[in-house]
């Protein structure tokens with residue numbers, strides 16, 4: 001496994017980010033930069049991620065997505081969450 005500082009972070013494509021949400025409870029998306037997995041998240045998860053990120057979304061949450069440093073599919077490491085606007 002590569003050390004984190006040497007691995008290139010993965011970014012989602014705009015096509016992935018602008019697809020309609022499929023999960024009825026989903027409010028926005030969360031993208032794992034380690035494995036490249038895009039997930040739809042609900043309101044409760046979005047609130048939690050904003051707290052971890054230390055950033056509060058103002059405006060329509062559908063215009064935002066979250067970048068996380070790892071997800072449940074990844075080997076555990078420090079969780080970094082960033083809120084991004086589309």
Ligand SMILES: [Zn+2]
Pocket residue numbers: 032033034035036037070071072073074
């Ligand atoms: Zn992951």
